Amino acid sequence: MDFFTAPPAPDREPEEEKTLPPWLGPPDTVLGRTVDISRTLFHSEALVIVLTSAVAFPEGAKLYIRMAARPVEGVNKDTWWERRDLMFERRHRRFHPGTSLEDEVLRFGVRFPDGGKATTVDGRPHYGGEWPPPRPDGPILQERGGGGGGGGDHFISFGWNLWLWPLPPAEPFEFAVEWPAFDVPLTFTEIDGAAIAAASEHARPYWP
Template sequence: MNTGIWSEPPRHVLGVPVAVQRFVARGEHAVVVVRSVEAYPTGCLVDVLVLARRGSLPSEVWARVVRDLAPLPPDRLPPRTDLRFGIEAGEGYRGRAFETAGSSGSSDDSYDSEQRLWLSPLPPGPFAFTVEWPGLGLERTALELDGAALARAAEGSEPYWP
């Protein structure tokens, strides 16, 4: 089901990349980074890197972390992980974030994932991209982003065909 601008970036528009390269959260077993944001007139793609390392975690805890983060087919329920992303913006903002794509890999002692989250519409002013992962020791933290700056960048986006 295609719900239009709310669920994915426009298919025939070249977005404008905005470098961010900032840590959202860092802990003993996990790191979350926003690498960049790609701005479109109808929203933005947030490029997120998630890394985890086993370290001193017991093998059964690590196995659960890796299992819970494994991608599932679209017809299955979402993973049971307690890794959560969120958006906090000014009062009255009613946007949503959807995971649009991603890739991941794991080994006996590490996990890495690149995720792209679609946020639509763009918040009109500053907003917080939040993350929490209590199971790996990350309390809720936020990275402030400027919705107005992303909207200005989106003005440079172009349709593939005139």
């Protein structure tokens, strides 16, 4: 006779499956098509920021950012370690809507030819518990996580994943970056939207 037995399964109704709307993130069951971009967004002796690639889906795209930094002559050790901590602490997320952005806040953004724009500091739309959440009026650019590593005193790197909705138009659009704490002024780089739009046509579901 068994002394230890597992409890019976709870008697409950199965939860309704919720499909994530495309403006909140990429579809879970679709394999996107990768597009090589390799555009340098900012370059100095101390810091490099590159938009390396995109993964295109039918209604949006994941954008991959890579950043590398190193100490340079004229920057003292304390400043270097402050910047190193800033990159790893991800303080670019710590801001309060309605207030001025601090220099430590890292900002990414896009601007489409029709004037529509989206940035990572716009804040998340509030849905009030409604499901499915209402479709936003304009484009959205949201951070989707990241990570990195480095060589201690001599080199650090970090990567960010962003979700852009909707797909950019099949024409050039602008990608913006600004980070005053790292002496990065507001800088715009032209990106080929046609390549991303074309790649989205090759995205396919994992199961037909």
